[in-house]
Amino acid sequence: MKTKPLLKYIDNYVSLTKKEEDFLVSKVIYRKYLKGQYLVQQGDICKYTCFVISGCTKTFYMDDLGQEHIMMFSIEDWWTSDMGSFINQTPADFNIQFLENTELIMFSYEAMEDLYRNIPKLERFFRQIIEKAFIASQKRIVRNLSMTAKDKYLYFKNQYPQIEQRIPQYMVASYLGITKEFLSKIKSQLLSEE
Amino acid sequence: MKTKPLLKYIDNYVSLTKKEEDFLVSKVIYRKYLKGQYLVQQGDICKYTCFVISGCTKTFYMDDLGQEHIMMFSIEDWWTSDMGSFINQTPADFNIQFLENTELIMFSYEAMEDLYRNIPKLERFFRQIIEKAFIASQKRIVRNLSMTAKDKYLYFKNQYPQIEQRIPQYMVASYLGITKEFLSKIKSQLLSEE
DNA sequence: TGAAAATGTTAAACTAAGTTAACAAAATTT
DNA sequence: AAATTTTGTTAACTTAGTTTAACATTTTCA
Numbered sequence: 001m002k003t004k005p006l007l008k009y010i011d012n013y014v015s016l017t018k019k020e021e022d023f024l025v026s027k028v029i030y031r032k033y034l035k036g037q038y039l040v041q042q043g044d045i046c047k048y049t050c051f052v053i054s055g056c057t058k059t060f061y062m063d064d065l066g067q068e069h070i071m072m073f074s075i076e077d078w079w080t081s082d083m084g085s086f087i088n089q090t091p092a093d094f095n096i097q098f099l100e101n102t103e104l105i106m107f108s109y110e111a112m113e114d115l116y117r118n119i120p121k122l123e124r125f126f127r128q129i130i131e132k133a134f135i136a137s138q139k140r141i142v143r144n145l146s147m148t149a150k151d152k153y154l155y156f157k158n159q160y161p162q163i164e165q166r167i168p169q170y171m172v173a174s175y176l177g178i179t180k181e182f183l184s185k186i187k188s189q190l191l192s193e194e
Numbered sequence: 195m196k197t198k199p200l201l202k203y204i205d206n207y208v209s210l211t212k213k214e215e216d217f218l219v220s221k222v223i224y225r226k227y228l229k230g231q232y233l234v235q236q237g238d239i240c241k242y243t244c245f246v247i248s249g250c251t252k253t254f255y256m257d258d259l260g261q262e263h264i265m266m267f268s269i270e271d272w273w274t275s276d277m278g279s280f281i282n283q284t285p286a287d288f289n290i291q292f293l294e295n296t297e298l299i300m301f302s303y304e305a306m307e308d309l310y311r312n313i314p315k316l317e318r319f320f321r322q323i324i325e326k327a328f329i330a331s332q333k334r335i336v337r338n339l340s341m342t343a344k345d346k347y348l349y350f351k352n353q354y355p356q357i358e359q360r361i362p363q364y365m366v367a368s369y370l371g372i373t374k375e376f377l378s379k380i381k382s383q384l385l386s387e388e
Numbered sequence: 389t390g391a392a393a394a395t396g397t398t399a400a401a402c403t404a405a406g407t408t409a410a411c412a413a414a415a416t417t418t
Numbered sequence: 419a420a421a422t423t424t425t426g427t428t429a430a431c432t433t434a435g436t437t438t439a440a441c442a443t444t445t446t447c448a
Contacts, residue, residue, distance in 0.1 A: 061340060069336055127317055169425075181406075184426060399439095401436105407432070416422080
């Protein structure tokens with residue numbers, strides 16, 4: 001089981017003893033998924049919070065008209081879950097689908113409770129992770145409110161160059177909240193500007 | 195010092211002993227602000243995370259063109275802070291301004307550290323609070339991506355009727371990411387639909 | 389109470405972004 | 419390698435939302 005990347009990641013926030021690390025490792029699940037598979041589908045209960053070891057996922061909402069609205073992508077060293085569904089064990093709002101063959105470390109709800117009970121440091125760790133996620137989420141809201149489509153695209157391109165390389169352009173458009181045609185127009189505009 | 199609403203609020207998540215409650219109370223600041231004053235201005239370091247006892251605040255970003263983009267309102271029993279600034283002690287992205295005379299309970303960065311150190315249960319409490327805030331933030335992103343202006347307004351009206359009553363309409367428009375004129379148009383459309 | 393300031397409405401002209409559809413290029417499958 | 423599917427581009431047309439500006443209403447405060 002490849003747990004090194006996770007333990008290394010955690011070590012940036014709190015330091016666990018060997019014993020604690022072993023306990024943690026005993027509680028998590030390591031699993032590979034294939035491109036196209038789903039971790040959660042909207043309406044299901046999200047059973048796991050996951051740390052991505054390798055690969056890529058998209059988290060999206062599908063509206064009544066069948067349109068996909070992409071919330072986020074996750075790659076190596078990122079977390080993914082439908083937090084609302086996982087925490088409250090209620091039906092998920094979002095789908096999480098693998099865009100590449102992906103290796104994950106998965107925390108079930110029970111494992112999470114067990115870990116909090118036995119390793120209080122992890123309470124601190126996850127608080128800090130979620131604080132960061134919340135801050136990023138708030139900043140995204142403000143970007144969506146205050147930036148033009150072009151500026152949002154430039155921000156995305158600049159902030160996540162690794163991601164832009166790996167996913168089709170229509171998914172970037174969906175993430176930015178614009179149509180694929182309009183993104184295509186923006187990109188050709190940007191090219192002709194130079 | 196009016197700390198009852200806070201203690202009652204916390205009690206929904208974790209139960210503190212009398213001693214712990216007293217310690218908590220000894221670490222926080224109770225303060226009143228007047229309508230129009232600021233808790234933080236963008237560019238400053240956000241010194242406090244606050245629990246609103248009474249009153250109302252708006253959190254907004256002001257862009258280079260001088261336009262306000264409202265992120266959130268807070269009323270009784272809500273939390274307010276520029277989380278990014280508070281956690282990292284870096285310049286704030288947002289302004290927090292009082293829309294009414296407001297009573298707050300304020301947690302400084304040092305108080306927060308002290309509280310986490312002495313009352314580990316609070317680590318759990320704040321993790322849970324932030325999880326909720328994060329979930330709400332994600333849902334807001336998806337609404338902004340997938341709903342029309344009209345539907346966003348109806349959702350807001352329905353979800354926060356207490357808030358809509360208390361604030362001017364142009365602030366609702368800013369929160370929804372549309373112009374005040376367009377909101378006015380939407381409202382008159384809705385009236386004529388019945 | 390009356391004047392000033394703040395907030396809300398309406399409408400015309402405008403612009404950013406969406407829709408549709410036809411074609412082009414790239415990636416996958418057979 | 420050909421065929422099919424997936425992804426990307428371009429362009430004409432439409433629509434949602436903005437801008438500006440003039441006027442109406444409400445609130446604040448001297």
